[in-house]
Amino acid sequence: xxxxxxxxxxxAASASLLLTxxxxxxxxxxxxxxxxxxxxxxxxxxxxxxxxxxxxxxxxKEGYDGIEVWWPSDEKSKTELFEALSKYNLKVGFLCGVSxxxxxxxxxxxxxxxxxxAKLKPVYINCHSGKDYxxxxxxxxxxxxxxxxxxxxxVPIYHETHRSRAxxxxxxxxxxxxxxxDLRLTLDISHWCNVHESLxxxxxxxxxxxxxxxxHIHARIGHAEGPQVNDxxxxxxxxxxxxxxxxxxxxxxxKKKEGKMITFLTEFGPPHYLPALPYTQQPVADQWDINxxxxxxxxxxxx
Numbered sequence: 271x272x273x274x275x276x277x278x279x280x281x282a283a284s285a286s287l288l289l290t291x292x293x294x295x296x297x298x299x300x301x302x303x304x305x306x307x308x309x310x311x312x313x314x315x316x317x318x319x320x321x322x323x324x325x326x327x328x329x330x331k332e333g334y335d336g337i338e339v340w341w342p343s344d345e346k347s348k349t350e351l352f353e354a355l356s357k358y359n360l361k362v363g364f365l366c367g368v369s370x371x372x373x374x375x376x377x378x379x380x381x382x383x384x385x386x387x388a389k390l391k392p393v394y395i396n397c398h399s400g401k402d403y404x405x406x407x408x409x410x411x412x413x414x415x416x417x418x419x420x421x422x423x424x425v426p427i428y429h430e431t432h433r434s435r436a437x438x439x440x441x442x443x444x445x446x447x448x449x450x451x452d453l454r455l456t457l458d459i460s461h462w463c464n465v466h467e468s469l470x471x472x473x474x475x476x477x478x479x480x481x482x483x484x485x486h487i488h489a490r491i492g493h494a495e496g497p498q499v500n501d502x503x504x505x506x507x508x509x510x511x512x513x514x515x516x517x518x519x520x521x522x523x524x525k526k527k528e529g530k531m532i533t534f535l536t537e538f539g540p541p542h543y544l545p546a547l548p549y550t551q552q553p554v555a556d557q558w559d560i561n562x563x564x565x566x567x568x569x570x571x572x573x
Contacts, residue, residue, distance in 0.1 A: 272401060282330070295511070295512075295567055295571055298571060298573065299572065301526055302449070302526075303525075304526060305529050306531075307532070309452045309528050309568075310335040310393065311334055311335055311534045311535075311536065311569060312335065312336045312361070312533060312535045312536075313334040314536065315339050315454070315563070316338065316537065316539050316540065317531070317539060317540030317557055318569065320419045321350070322347070322350045322351045323350070323353075323354045326354040326355065326357070327354075327358060330360060332562050333449045333565065334565060334567060335359045336355075336363065336364060336393065337355075337360060337362055338396065339363075339364065340364070341365065341366050360397060361392075362392050363503050363535070364387040364390075364392045364394075365395075365397075366383045366384050366395055366398070367380070367397060368383060376400065376404075377408075379414060380397075380399075380400075384415070384427065385419055391425060393426075394428060394485070394486055394562040395416075395420075395426070395427045396429075396486060397412075397456075398415060399426060399435055399436040399437065400435060401435065402435060402439075404436060409436040409446065410449070410450065413450055413453055414466075414568050417450075426454065426486075427454070428454050428455055428485055430456040431456065431459060431461055431480065433465060438461070440480070441476065444479055445457075447483055453483060455483045455486075456484070456485075456487070456488060457484040457487050457488065458487075458537070459477070459480075460490045460491060461492065461519055462492075463492035463495055464492055464497045468494050469494065469509065469510060481520045481524075482524070484523045487521060487536065488535050489534050489536050489537060490537075490538050491510050492510065497543065498538060498539060498544065499511075500544065500545045501554070502560065502564070517570070518534075522572050532572070534568055536561040539557065540553070541553050546562045
């Protein structure tokens with residue numbers, strides 16, 4: 271028979287386990303960065319339903335450096351966004367990507383979006399590039415166009431390792447890396463964990479090639495069966511959490527040695543990226559709280 275004391279002891283033990291996966295990861299990495307190194311952590315409006323002003327004031331309060339959002343589709347939204355950014359002294363990175371399935375139309379829309387976004391001098395542009403089923407030649411055309419825009423505008427442009435897009439898998443991305451010397455990445459390696467149903471233990475060489483081209487990181491924890499764990503603080507995800515931080519550590523250490531900027535986006539998403547209960551669709555964890563938790567861990571470890 272379980273006594274009240276036994277129950278309380280067990281509860282306390284369980285609570286302490288909840289902190290185990292990220293406990294050590296909150297410790298700063300003891301390495302001295304070269305001059306020029308900087309860390310920027312951005313917040314996402316994915317799942318946020320309020321105005322730009324409401325979003326930006328909340329982001330500022332949590333201690334983010336800026337936001338990463340989709341390139342605004344209309345002038346009114348664009349004006350309101352930049353007013354809020356200026357009001358709260360926040361930086362911005364833009365997401366660019368289009369949905370057209372016909373390559374010719376896709377290319378026209380994609381090029382127009384990237385060119386317009388670059389004119390407003392964001393910290394960076396992150397591209398959801400192409401489609402997974404586009405040919406290698408078509409992917410080259412999209413990526414090479416952004417390299418030209420980046421060179422002329424001096425805005426860094428990255429291509430995200432994202433399911434359904436050009437860089438949807440590790441081997442496909444490796445082929446692009448080897449053929450396009452100026453290709454720079456947004457590493458969202460959670461997608462690859464899902465695509466390859468693993469923590470990529472059998473593709474270490476390919477992963478390291480990708481880490482060497484990474485300038486921006488989407489800090490979401492994936493696992494073998496999905497692109498997002500339900501809560502990275504839960505002890506059952508310890509191996510996945512540790513794997514992701516080990517990958518991110520390598521990128522940050524390189525940036526420290528080079529004396530260059532590294533940017534992160536805390537990108538845990540809302541339902542149905544975030545698992546929800548059947549029938550009620552109640553999310554099993556709080557998306558905002560998780561992202562702020564990740565912000566705090568990244569700040570403590572990498573600042």
